[in-house]
Amino acid sequence: MRLTAHDRRQRRWATSTKRYRSHTVPVDHSPVLPAIPITTVRLGAEVEKLVLGVLRSGMIAQGLLVKRLEDEFAELIGVDHVVAVNNGTTALIAALQVLDLQPGDEVITSPFTFVATLNAIIESGATARFADIDDRDFNIDPSTVGAVVNDRTKVLLPVHLYGQCADMDQLGDVASAANLAVVEDAAQAHGARVGDKAAGSWGTGCFSLYATKNLTTGEGGLISTNDASSADRLRVLRNQGMRQRYVYEMAGNNYRLTDLQAAVCLPQLTGYGRQVATRQAHARRLNEGLRGLPGVRVPEALPGRHHVWHQYTILVGDDARLDRDGLLEALTGEGIGCGIYYPRTVFDYHCYREHPQVVVAEAPVASDVARRCLSLPVHP
Numbered sequence: 001m002r003l004t005a006h007d008r009r010q011r012r013w014a015t016s017t018k019r020y021r022s023h024t025v026p027v028d029h030s031p032v033l034p035a036i037p038i039t040t041v042r043l044g045a046e047v048e049k050l051v052l053g054v055l056r057s058g059m060i061a062q063g064l065l066v067k068r069l070e071d072e073f074a075e076l077i078g079v080d081h082v083v084a085v086n087n088g089t090t091a092l093i094a095a096l097q098v099l100d101l102q103p104g105d106e107v108i109t110s111p112f113t114f115v116a117t118l119n120a121i122i123e124s125g126a127t128a129r130f131a132d133i134d135d136r137d138f139n140i141d142p143s144t145v146g147a148v149v150n151d152r153t154k155v156l157l158p159v160h161l162y163g164q165c166a167d168m169d170q171l172g173d174v175a176s177a178a179n180l181a182v183v184e185d186a187a188q189a190h191g192a193r194v195g196d197k198a199a200g201s202w203g204t205g206c207f208s209l210y211a212t213k214n215l216t217t218g219e220g221g222l223i224s225t226n227d228a229s230s231a232d233r234l235r236v237l238r239n240q241g242m243r244q245r246y247v248y249e250m251a252g253n254n255y256r257l258t259d260l261q262a263a264v265c266l267p268q269l270t271g272y273g274r275q276v277a278t279r280q281a282h283a284r285r286l287n288e289g290l291r292g293l294p295g296v297r298v299p300e301a302l303p304g305r306h307h308v309w310h311q312y313t314i315l316v317g318d319d320a321r322l323d324r325d326g327l328l329e330a331l332t333g334e335g336i337g338c339g340i341y342y343p344r345t346v347f348d349y350h351c352y353r354e355h356p357q358v359v360v361a362e363a364p365v366a367s368d369v370a371r372r373c374l375s376l377p378v379h380p
């Protein structure tokens, strides 16, 4: 099981809360409980009711509720087809697998992302190559893509980090000029838009429903597409390559989501607009309070972009009174949860520097951002 620093913190927090409850007097060497954690998961009575209904129905694997989740999410983001899968990483893997990439084919992505983006490219058999990012939206800078496109490039895989879409107008032009398929890592960007076009509607959109994402099933994923034949291939791939039982059309896998999980997510869709509005209000309030502090750059939604504020991430500069790590420590000491997403460029680890499917290159903006970024609580 993958345990992120966040998971570990949340776990520590959960156990220390229990310890607190079982004693009349708190043990005073226990860690400071975050008064404001970096993420919270709160699921209401409607989730409990729907989950209980599924449990009692005895039909707990993929069924009608998964179908309902697919349809309602398609409606929410304005695409024709959504295919639910068991996590965001498999969403990316499946989206790449149906493109029939050959060994040596290349996928261009962001160097500043969660490692799942890179792992999915490797799993698909392709080779990863990196553009650089723009430090205003933390996403691929379209002007850095041309230099890494070559005859083996088949896919452009932008990441919509922190809940803000990449510059898809420009990236779309770059992709069509070079005849590249577009796979979007929209794991953090449910409902994010540029104008009235939503994340996941430029190419194949890959969403995560992991516990800490804006919408969650604990573990889960969704793939969006406007292409009926890709949707069809994704459904067959998800189900061991079968359309009919024991009739195999392709080498598939088990990427299915369960009704039990869909039941956790469905009621969240109803209130999602409200959740995003609250995140936006929190981001505005933080910006009002923090803008102008020496050495702190607050995050902004760029013109025309509807930001869903999965994370609120500041950049700490050299002229700040504390450096990034000092600030993290000080805030943690005050019970304010914060996180570093992400501490290094994604390829900057021994296992990738040596990897035959990873082309390591300098990404100066991403490296600099990785040293300076700090995410503060923005959740509702």
Ligand SMILES: *Cc1c(COP(=O)(O)O)cnc(C)c1O
Pocket (backbone or CB within 6 Å): 087, 088, 089, 090, 113, 114, 116, 117, 159, 185, 187, 188, 207, 208, 209, 210, 219, 220, 221
């Ligand atoms: C969470 C995340 C993923 C992977 O999703 P899982 O559901 O955890 O597999 C991929 N890319 C990014 C940017 C993410 O934040």
